[in-house]
Amino acid sequence: GNSVTQMEGPVTLSEEAFLTINCTYTATGYPSLFWYVQYPGEGLQLLLKATKADDKGSNKGFEATYRKETTSFHLEKGSVQVSDSAVYFCALLPNTGNQFYFGTGTSLTVIP
Amino acid sequence: NAGVTQTPKFQVLKTGQSMTLQCAQDMNHNSMYWYRQDPGMGLRLIYYSASEGTTDKGEVPNGYNVSRLNKREFSLRLESAAPSQTSVYFCASSEGGFFYEQYFGPGTRLTVT
Numbered sequence: 722g723n724s725v726t727q728m729e730g731p732v733t734l735s736e737e738a739f740l741t742i743n744c745t746y747t748a749t750g751y752p753s754l755f756w757y758v759q760y761p762g763e764g765l766q767l768l769l770k771a772t773k774a775d776d777k778g779s780n781k782g783f784e785a786t787y788r789k790e791t792t793s794f795h796l797e798k799g800s801v802q803v804s805d806s807a808v809y810f811c812a813l814l815p816n817t818g819n820q821f822y823f824g825t826g827t828s829l830t831v832i833p
Numbered sequence: 834n835a836g837v838t839q840t841p842k843f844q845v846l847k848t849g850q851s852m853t854l855q856c857a858q859d860m861n862h863n864s865m866y867w868y869r870q871d872p873g874m875g876l877r878l879i880y881y882s883a884s885e886g887t888t889d890k891g892e893v894p895n896g897y898n899v900s901r902l903n904k905r906e907f908s909l910r911l912e913s914a915a916p917s918q919t920s921v922y923f924c925a926s927s928e929g930g931f932f933y934e935q936y937f938g939p940g941t942r943l944t945v946t
Contacts, residue, residue: 725875753932762939763937763939764837764923764925764936764937764938764939764940765876765923765925765935765937766937767934767935810875810876812875814931814932818930818931818932819931820878820891820892820931821876821878821931821935822875823875823876823877824875825873825874825875826875
């Protein structure tokens with residue numbers, strides 16, 4: 722079946738620290754992979770995506786590489802800001818395109 | 834552009850009561866979705882509407898009904914609320930199906946006592 726496993730939170734970092742949020746997946750076929758971000762009091766927003774193996778998605782300084790050999794899509798940012806405080810969700814869309822599978826979310830707090 | 838709007842923002846119901854959650858989008862999107870978000874779990878799809886006039890069940894449809902009133906509006910109805918339906922409900926829309934970026938509303942926090 723299809724599923725997504727994210728690292729447990731919450732994560733607390735100081736401003737300008739390096740961020741990694743781990744995400745691994747199980748899927749049949751060749752899914753597309755996504756990171757969504759949810760800021761306090763808001764709905765989810767697409768942060769980045771990758772549609773095939775070895776693709777790198779990037780946006781707002783965040784990056785994630787689709788690694789088929791390790792079934793992973795880890796989110797990274799070199800220098801976090803207070804404004805990056807949010808909940809981050811990894812998600813998978815099977816190549817059948819009929820439903821998203823979301824991870825449980827990782828809460829990030831960045832302190833000045 | 835307001836994007837995706839949801840009403841109400843908060844609601845408390847007693848077990849057995851009914852209510853309708855409203856969702857509207859102003860982006861001329863064809864597809865609309867209802868998700869629920871529970872602590873320790875990712876979002877789960879309740880129902881979706883690929884286009885005006887069609888609706889399909891998602892992963893957790895039991896206890897819910899939906900209506901795609903027109904291209905803009907997609908409502909979610911709880912006929913007889915249960916405590917297990919306590920959750921945050923998100924509506925989303927996309928240009929055409931799951932392969933397109935989904936735009937989410939701010940959510941409705943529902944508590945059933």
